[in-house]
Structures are given as C-alpha cells and as structure tokens.
Amino acid sequence: MIAHVAEASEDRGRVVVRLGSLTLSNRAALEAAVHVARAFQSEIEGVFVEDPDLFEAAAHGFVREVGHFAGKPRPLSNDVVVGDTSHFAVAAQRELADIASSHRVGFKARSIRHGVVPALARACAERGPWNIVAFGEPIVDAEGAEMVAEALANVFGATGYIVAGRRARWSHGPIIVVAEDTDRLSGQLRVARGLAGIDRDPVAVIAVGADEIGRDWLDSEVRMIVGESADVTQLRPISADGPAAALPAALSGLLPRMIIARNGGLTLPTLGLQHVLAALSCPVFLTH
Numbered sequence: 001m002i003a004h005v006a007e008a009s010e011d012r013g014r015v016v017v018r019l020g021s022l023t024l025s026n027r028a029a030l031e032a033a034v035h036v037a038r039a040f041q042s043e044i045e046g047v048f049v050e051d052p053d054l055f056e057a058a059a060h061g062f063v064r065e066v067g068h069f070a071g072k073p074r075p076l077s078n079d080v081v082v083g084d085t086s087h088f089a090v091a092a093q094r095e096l097a098d099i100a101s102s103h104r105v106g107f108k109a110r111s112i113r114h115g116v117v118p119a120l121a122r123a124c125a126e127r128g129p130w131n132i133v134a135f136g137e138p139i140v141d142a143e144g145a146e147m148v149a150e151a152l153a154n155v156f157g158a159t160g161y162i163v164a165g166r167r168a169r170w171s172h173g174p175i176i177v178v179a180e181d182t183d184r185l186s187g188q189l190r191v192a193r194g195l196a197g198i199d200r201d202p203v204a205v206i207a208v209g210a211d212e213i214g215r216d217w218l219d220s221e222v223r224m225i226v227g228e229s230a231d232v233t234q235l236r237p238i239s240a241d242g243p244a245a246a247l248p249a250a251l252s253g254l255l256p257r258m259i260i261a262r263n264g265g266l267t268l269p270t271l272g273l274q275h276v277l278a279a280l281s282c283p284v285f286l287t288h
Contacts, residue, residue, distance in 0.1 A: 003188075014131060015045070017134045017136050045107075124157030132159065152286070165280055180209075205235065212239050258284070261287070
C-alpha cells in the first residue's frame with residue numbers, strides 16, 4: 001500500500017497523533033507529523049489516550065500512588081486520576097496545537113479511554129481509509145516497539161507511521177529514502193518529494209542490502225529507476241551484514257531531516273525497533 005493521507009477537503013483521513021501521559025512528548029515527532037499534514041494538505045487530530053487500567057485501579061480504595069517527588073504514598077482516588085489525566089491531556093494537546101497553528105494546519109483534539117491500538121484503530125476507522133499515524137511519545141523500550149508492531153498489524157485505516165527515538169531532533173536536512181527493494185521505491189520517492197517540497201529540502205535515496213552482493217545489485221537497480229532525476233541524489237549503498245549499530249550510525253551521519261523506510265526490513269526490524277530509533281537523530285516515516 002502506498003503511504004498516503006487524505007486532504008482536508010476529502011474528509012477521508014488525516015494525520016492522527018497518539019498522545020499520552022507516561023512520558024513527555026517528542027517535539028521532533030510532533031513537528032514531523034505537522035510537516036506531513038502540510039505536505040498532503042491534510043489536518044491533524046491529537047488523540048490523547050487515557051489508560052483504562054488506571055481508572056479501574058482508582059476504583060479500589062486500597063490502591064496507593066507513589067509519585068516521583070511525593071514524600072509518602074497517597075490514595076489513588078478517581079478524582080485524582082481524572083484531574084491528573086485532564087492536566088496531562090491539556091498540556092500535550094496544547095503543544096501539538098501550537099505547532100499546527102504556527103504552520104496553519106487544521107487541528108482537532110479529543111481523548112479516548114481505551115488501549116492504545118484500539119483507540120488508534122477507532123480513530124482511523126471513523127475517517128479512513130487514508131490516515132497517517134504518528135506516535136507523539138518517543139519509542140524507547142521493547143513495550144513501545146511492540147505497541148508500534150501491533151498498530152501496524154491491526155490499524156487498517158493507516159498507510160504510514162511516524163516514529164522517533166529520544167535523540168530525534170527536527171532540523172533541516174535531506175529526506176532520505178532507504179531502498180531495500182525496488183517494488184516500493186517509486187511510492188517512497190513520491191512521498192519524499194512531497195515532504196521535501198515544503199521547505200525545499202533535498203531528496204536522497206540509499207540502497208541497503210543484506211550483504212555486499214545484494215547491496216551492489218540493488219544499487220544498480222535503484223540507479224536505473226532514479227535515472228537522470230535532477231531532484232534525487234543517489235548515495236553510496238550500505239550492506240546490513242556488519243555490526244548492528246553500523247547502519248543507523250551511517251544514516252545519522254548523513255544528517256537527515258527524516259528517513260523513509262519500510263517496516264520490518266533490514267533497517268527497521270520489527271523486533272528491536274527501539275534500539276535503532278535510539279541511535280537515529282531524526283524521525284522515521286514507516287511504510288508497509
């Protein structure tokens with residue numbers, strides 16, 4: 001499926017940003033989400049996901065909360081949970097709203113009390129089928145990586161995903177397409193050109209093969225597809241058979257603004273996604 005998000009006038013999708021209260025939002029992920037909305041002339045919806053387990057726990061009088069700075073545990077009442085959750089929701093939505101407003105992107109906000117993936121599936125189904133899902137919090141551990149994998153497998157109204165690690169920053173630089181096959185390349189380049197056109201960022205493509213033979217073969221195939229395109233630079237190919245950290249380190253060394261790559265491939269494996277994102281200095285646009 002080609003990554004695509006509906007224009008605001010179509011009313012058939014938008015950029016859905018998952019927000020939550022467990023950690024602070026990643027500014028780069030939010031900026032990237034708004035940038036995608038601008039490129040596709042779409043709008044943003046910030047979906048604050050309330051954890052239903054937290055509200056269920058608050059219903060039991062014996063449950064206590066141990067805060068980061070509190071001197072002693074306090075009762076976890078429903079009023080406390082509602083108040084804290086509302087506070088976090090307002091703060092998270094305000095940050096995203098400010099970014100969207102600064103770029104004149106339409107913005108809507110709401111809260112859904114559900115599991116993360118069911119909440120995203122519901123939001124996308126309401127206006128599908130052309131949505132992009134962005135995770136507003138950094139993906140830093142195995143639980144976060146599993147959540148992304150589950151969303152990719154079960155949110156059927158989304159055609160692409162924006163994820164970022166804790167080191168990700170939003171700055172000018174090339175939009176880099178990681179080519180691991182030729183079947184997706186034309187669609188990935190179309191997305192890259194759209195994202196690059198907003199601020200006239202350069203577009204580059206880099207072939208990544210399983211080994212030197214696969215790398216060189218793919219590089220020649222990419223060269224034939226890119227051809228004489230004046231707006232695309234073909235970078236020196238990389239093989240993925242070296243140390244695990246070598247590939248993300250090489251990509252970060254290119255100082256990209258955003259990387260476009262397929263999910264579950266050599267560059268961004270489904271298992272261990274958090275380790276790759278931890279080494280990257282920019283957000284990633286995941287395609288199927």
